[in-house]
Amino acid sequence: MPGNTFGHTFRLTSWGESHGKAIGGVIDGCPSGIALCEADLQHELDRRRPGQSAVTTARQEKDRVEILSGLFEGKTTGTPLSFLIWNEDQHSEDYEKLKNIYRPQHADEVYDLKYGFRDYRGGGRASARETAIRVAGGAVAKKMFQAMGLNTRITAHTQKIQELEVKNPQLDVIEQNSVRAADLKIAQQMEQRILQLKEKGDSVGATVEVVIENCPVGLGEPVFDKIKADFAKAFMSINAVLGVEYGAGFESAQLLGSQNNTRENGIYGGITNGKPIQFRIAIKPTSSIQLDQLSE
Amino acid sequence: MPGNTFGHTFRLTSWGESHGKAIGGVIDGCPSGIALCEADLQHELDRRRPGQSAVTTARQEKDRVEILSGLFEGKTTGTPLSFLIWNEDQHSEDYEKLKNIYRPQHADEVYDLKYGFRDYRGGGRASARETAIRVAGGAVAKKMFQAMGLNTRITAHTQKIQELEVKNPQLDVIEQNSVRAADLKIAQQMEQRILQLKEKGDSVGATVEVVIENCPVGLGEPVFDKIKADFAKAFMSINAVLGVEYGAGFESAQLLGSQNNTRENGIYGGITNGKPIQFRIAIKPTSSIQLDQLSE
Amino acid sequence: MPGNTFGHTFRLTSWGESHGKAIGGVIDGCPSGIALCEADLQHELDRRRPGQSAVTTARQEKDRVEILSGLFEGKTTGTPLSFLIWNEDQHSEDYEKLKNIYRPQHADEVYDLKYGFRDYRGGGRASARETAIRVAGGAVAKKMFQAMGLNTRITAHTQKIQELEVKNPQLDVIEQNSVRAADLKIAQQMEQRILQLKEKGDSVGATVEVVIENCPVGLGEPVFDKIKADFAKAFMSINAVLGVEYGAGFESAQLLGSQNNTRENGIYGGITNGKPIQFRIAIKPTSSIQLDQLSE
Amino acid sequence: MPGNTFGHTFRLTSWGESHGKAIGGVIDGCPSGIALCEADLQHELDRRRPGQSAVTTARQEKDRVEILSGLFEGKTTGTPLSFLIWNEDQHSEDYEKLKNIYRPQHADEVYDLKYGFRDYRGGGRASARETAIRVAGGAVAKKMFQAMGLNTRITAHTQKIQELEVKNPQLDVIEQNSVRAADLKIAQQMEQRILQLKEKGDSVGATVEVVIENCPVGLGEPVFDKIKADFAKAFMSINAVLGVEYGAGFESAQLLGSQNNTRENGIYGGITNGKPIQFRIAIKPTSSIQLDQLSE
Known part of the structure; x- marks a missing residue:
């Protein structure tokens, strides 16, 4: 092993x-x-x-x-x-x-x-x-x-639980709430939702956003070891993660070429350029019949 | 480099x-x-x-x-x-x-x-x-x-272009159409859509599904080198790919624990179990002002 | 580091x-x-x-x-x-x-x-x-x-200290003496020599022979990763080791092509063939002014 | 492979x-x-x-x-x-x-x-x-x-063929003779010796010295990847090489601790210190019955 x-x-x-x-x-x-x-x-x-x-x-x-x-x-x-x-x-x-x-x-x-x-x-x-x-x-x-x-700051926050979604993340409030959401009002709603589900013996998945600010320029290698590929591997190696998207992600698959030039992003050619980098990862719910957090 | x-x-x-x-x-x-x-x-x-x-x-x-x-x-x-x-x-x-x-x-x-x-x-x-x-x-x-x-078969097909989506993929028809969709009728619609956009000098993204059948049992390592992590890296190392999801993927992030036991999948604990494995990847549109397929 | x-x-x-x-x-x-x-x-x-x-x-x-x-x-x-x-x-x-x-x-x-x-x-x-x-x-x-x-047996024994040399090694007696020589009589002489030097505050180097018997066939790769190269690296990574030779070693450098076909050895083309493999390594004496066994 | x-x-x-x-x-x-x-x-x-x-x-x-x-x-x-x-x-x-x-x-x-x-x-x-x-x-x-x-200079020269040995190497004359010895007079003797043996259908081994001057300071890692270990692997991965020694090498195995402080060398603790580094390697003779230079 x-x-x-x-x-x-x-x-x-x-x-x-x-x-x-x-x-x-x-x-x-x-x-x-x-x-x-x-x-x-x-x-x-x-x-x-x-x-x-x-x-x-x-x-x-x-x-x-x-x-x-x-x-x-x-x-x-x-x-x-x-x-x-x-x-x-x-x-x-x-x-x-x-x-x-x-x-x-x-x-x-x-x-x-x-x-x-x-x-x-x-x-x-x-x-x-x-x-x-x-x-x-x-x-x-x-x-x-x-x-x-380095002033590099890596922040992860719970962006979405069911329909409860943080649209304007305030990264500074993350440590002030138990679900680590970047919006205190939505955080409260998320907490209540989880407690309600917990009472019924159920659990829920979440989408987590990871933001990297002030990343050094020039990280990543052009072909197989693009930085976006290394991040994808790192996130996917966590048990409950079933999806990773970067920048416009799955939404970009629905866009036209003429629409795609608007979203800022911090990776070109697989290499960091110093601008902020955003990833979103999909966390599946804990199996409600679980004895331990074993999962794929 | x-x-x-x-x-x-x-x-x-x-x-x-x-x-x-x-x-x-x-x-x-x-x-x-x-x-x-x-x-x-x-x-x-x-x-x-x-x-x-x-x-x-x-x-x-x-x-x-x-x-x-x-x-x-x-x-x-x-x-x-x-x-x-x-x-x-x-x-x-x-x-x-x-x-x-x-x-x-x-x-x-x-x-x-x-x-x-x-x-x-x-x-x-x-x-x-x-x-x-x-x-x-x-x-x-x-x-x-x-x-x-080994009878391992790896198939990729264009699952979705804008609202045109293949819902019941027939893997055997993929080689019979130019967009490599797994449904001949939708393939025809996709082809027309692309040609219309091309006339206007525009392009479009797509979602591609990758299906692995008869994968040998026991591939992947439990912690950092889970097979789903290695696949995610491989897909994300392709230029235009902005997202990778496995099994229920981003949809799973919206589910309850009690709902999550239905989708069959071929990876447990980061290791293949012999059942079919499905990934979906998000391909961004080619930049319409491009001179070459350079992209991140 | x-x-x-x-x-x-x-x-x-x-x-x-x-x-x-x-x-x-x-x-x-x-x-x-x-x-x-x-x-x-x-x-x-x-x-x-x-x-x-x-x-x-x-x-x-x-x-x-x-x-x-x-x-x-x-x-x-x-x-x-x-x-x-x-x-x-x-x-x-x-x-x-x-x-x-x-x-x-x-x-x-x-x-x-x-x-x-x-x-x-x-x-x-x-x-x-x-x-x-x-x-x-x-x-x-x-x-x-x-x-x-596997019946693989790896044995190391002190072959030579100054002029005291084991010429007909009996691998079975190694554990019966404190210098781990493969000849009990010479072992006794080596012990005495070391004690005499120790009394004067001095130390001595040694040549150690490593014998690998019943090595599996087919280990090693033909070009950069020949098994003899991997062994040389392993031995040389030990602090006091200053030399490694395999088979006829430095003696072979003095031989003619017509003389070189006699010594049996267990590596061809960088790959093990199942016959016994012999290496000899040179151990320099511990610096007599030492406070610890630091050395290159 | x-x-x-x-x-x-x-x-x-x-x-x-x-x-x-x-x-x-x-x-x-x-x-x-x-x-x-x-x-x-x-x-x-x-x-x-x-x-x-x-x-x-x-x-x-x-x-x-x-x-x-x-x-x-x-x-x-x-x-x-x-x-x-x-x-x-x-x-x-x-x-x-x-x-x-x-x-x-x-x-x-x-x-x-x-x-x-x-x-x-x-x-x-x-x-x-x-x-x-x-x-x-x-x-x-x-x-x-x-x-x-960098002024790093890596020079290899034929130091010894049978009893013909270069004792005071002049690195600048190496390119002036066909055997690449660092002494023109001995080079001539070596050439004659090889030609005599060749006439009889025979060949001969050699000891080659490698000298590294002006090596950057700090190369090598302290434990398994000592620079002397990496060099040993590199040399031993060449077909006809049967021995590698560094600094005082096999001679050091015969010395006392009190005698061992004299020879300058460019590696301490497995790491380069900027002084010259010397290795000697043993090359076995080409098998006289050979059709090609195949060897271990």
Whole structure:
């Protein structure tokens, strides 16, 4: 099972099962001299943590991150940065009952086919818990951007849930509401909608917009490694994501050539040009019969 | 400018500018003993060739492919397969007038920023002509699939142009019409629509569906290299593609958890399970003021 | 500082400084279903450990390895195998005095030049302690070979120290002596020689022979990735190694074509053929003024 | 048969069989704006060409190189640089007689085992002719070094043939003699020795020294990708090379720690420090019964 490493110059290797001893990551290629501490990673992990508000799942994860290498006197040394999060609640006994069944629409069966071996304790590597390691990696990248003097800002916000849509996003209000919408009024409506559905034992999908501002010029390579292609892969590698569009996206497929020159965008020829970049991603609803966030 | 190699086990390296001497590719990792000849590549290149019907661009490309290595007595030898297509019509003089201007919405300016050097002859590597090499690579992969006894079939068809949508695709009629739609009646309407727009000097986008049948079980890796992520990258690396969705895609973002269990799909946990796989991709219209198919 | 990952299909990523909290590794690509426990790794780490006999350095490393992921019910699951060794004795205060000096013939200065940052606690990544992670990775590979039913045996023995040379190696006696020579009589002479030099505060280099028996046929690729080239890189990536030779090696450079057909060897055209493979590697003496095993 | 690509940032992909239509290469990652023409490559290919003097093999290769992409108005454009050399003399009929036999000590049998397919025309990818592509790649790298303002000079010279050894190399006389020794008097003796052996139908091995002067500081990575390890792999990937040593090399294995501080060298901790770097490589004699330079 390779495929646990992401990136080339700045590379994150991720490891750990949702019901094992710990999960963790190793970053190879982080430059030296960047001010960094465990609290930097913890801050982002806390933002990610399920169970923070009524609208998310009940599971409580405490997720205290520990950095094991690559730091000296509060700065990165340029050597691999290793970090881990101990799994406090392993409960693998809860999963004993799954030993002989496959859950519908979960990865169980295909794992068994591919690996000829089944770790029935839970999602394992297919659990959404795996994304905690991506968040920690992103926290380091953020500090690196700052140390490099870049003003690059990457913001994601919940743009649409059913008919509730944010049309004029105010990126600054995102951290002020539990659904991370960029409009406080619509955020409130989204929260209510989710709670209503939750009462009925149901869930709902969402469209998320990602905005990249002040992206350095010249990122991306012209042919197979266009920056839009790398972003598409990154987003699609998240469990519940079923769609990615960039700029005018699927709407552009309905337009005429004469109509298509209006939307600003930050990528030409697969290479960034410094203007803002917008992606939208489709998140499918959590399966209402789920035991864990396993999904494709 | 790296980024000209695609794949790991079966790797295609692509080279050549639209207005240089030739374009070509090298495939490393093709197994030995596969029956292959130039006609196999030529057949797929001819299907791709612009100028075959009234609905596409007028440019005539003859594109005779030549195989230079990796073949002996009609079979692959397991060594690198090198092939090239001579550019018959280089016309770089036509581009002299572009020497001191950047075309709007083309890659020219960003190339100049990134490489500090400008080949003003035309699209260069950013030209859609680059995809001829992908087609040749795919032709070899197709022969390899056959030699391996796989019944895998990959079909792409034009699903939607403006309001004209194919709802019950008949994959077998795709090769019988110039727009490659999977419904002959709608194909005729699409052809007329394109011709009408062309008369006015305009163009139109499209949604294309890709269907993969009899895909081997177990392809894809669980975390960063999920098969849906690799497909998304591959599609998004094509110039005019602005969106990719898989399975229920963006529609799923509007659904409830209780509604989401109905659509069959061929990927669980990022790994193929043998059922059919559907992607849809959004193609933006060719810019009506274009001189070449340069685009992001 | 990339370069901390080794291998492609079976990949080891290594992390940790000699004077940090811990050192560890992540193996991605280990197949599922292989019987494995911490004791398997510990056994090989104990064989490596300095301070086991009078002939090695005095430093005591207890090196208890802990496996954090990739195992379930005593077998590998196919997911990344993460393991670590806590550094018991960090003593970074001992190194305070090095804060403002560079040690001669150590990596200190070049690290400072390259990374613009200095972790003066000790060898850091340049310490020979890094090889403990390679040993742990090798222990997993060994179990994998066994599970695959391969009889592959890789043996290394001290062939020559000054004029003391093993001419008829008996591989079975290697584990019975502290210098790991393949001749018990010569082993005793080598031990005495090292102890005499140690009394004078001196050290000595050695030639080590590596023998690979029952290597699977067909490993290696014909051009840049010949198996002999990959082995040469692997050996040369060890700190104190200054030379690698294969088969007749440097002796062959002195031979005539008519003399060169006699020595059996296990590699043709860069590819293994199943016969035994012999390499010899040159280990330079530890610098007698050393504070740590830092070296190029 | 992967393994036909070398390098990361500046990558050479090599293709072509000794008895096919052509051999060639693609360089991805060459910066833009470097003055380059076919004559630059031809100059180095002419230096490599067999049959230039009485001391080498009789085979005449004309080897006219042609550049197909990546150049515009005499400068590199930053796009892939593709080049090829047509094989003038294919003579595959000469090899018909080999159809049903394996040559001793050649790669034939192991190729057949690995690939299950045999191209009996000649060495194929295992032919020493493959190194012409490395030479062309090196010629481009040389121009790149110059354009970057580096004074890096890489020189290889025949240091020893049997007892004839160059002890005080004068690098400037290398191009003045047919054996490329760095001492004109010894060069003459080496030439005579080779001619005498050739008359008897015999050949002889050699030790070659490679000297790198003015190497940029900071190349190499500390653990698995030490620069000495990458060089060892590069040298060992050449057919006839059976040994590589760096700095004091195998001699160092015989030294005491107290003796080892004298020899200057340009690599500390696996990273270049700007001082000269010396490697020596062992070349085995061409098999006297050979039909082609096939070898491991």
